[in-house]
Each structure stands twice: as C-alpha cells, then as structure tokens.
Amino acid sequence: MKKIFLKWYPVILAFLCLLYSVGLGLYGMTEEAQYSAHWPGTILLFAIAIRQRRTT
Template identity: 75%
Template sequence: MKLFIFTWYPVILAFICMLYSITLGILGREQEALYSAHWPGTILLFAIAIRQRRTT
C-alpha cells in the first residue's frame, strides 16, 4: 500500500483538486472554480519534472 501511494500520490492529489474545482463550479462559485481548475495540471507537470530529475 505504501509503494502504491508513493508512486501515485500526484495523480491522487490531482484528482482531489479536480473534484474540488468541479464542486465549486456546481455550487456556483465560478471564479474560484476557474482558478482551482489549473491545479491538477500543474501538480502533474511538477511531478513529471521532479521524477525526471531523480537519479535513483
């Protein structure tokens, strides 16, 4: 379980952020939803960049 979470934590975190953005949009808070809609992509891009820099 620990290996799974360590491997997939960026995807899990991005999915939670996406659900947060969708929830804000459903509740009618469109500005906040648009702002937080960029978080999942940013999280995934940083995860890719960090993993490419690892030497192990």
C-alpha cells in the same frame, strides 16, 4: 501499499483538486472554480519534472 501510494500520490492529489474545482463550479463559484481548475495540471507537471530529475 506504501510503495503504490508513493508512486500514485500526484495523480490522487490532482484528482482531488479536480473534484474540488467541479464542486466549486456546481455551487456557483465560477471564478474560484476556474482558478482551482489549473491545479491538477500543475501538480502533474511538477510530478513529472521531479521524477525526471531524480537519479535513483
């Protein structure tokens, strides 16, 4: 279970951020939703960059 979590945590975190952004949009806070909408992509891009830099 731990091995699966360590592999997929960026995707899970990005999905939670996406839900947060959608929730803000549904509550009418559009500026905050637009700001937080960039978080999932950034998280996934950093995860890709970090995994490419690993030597193991």
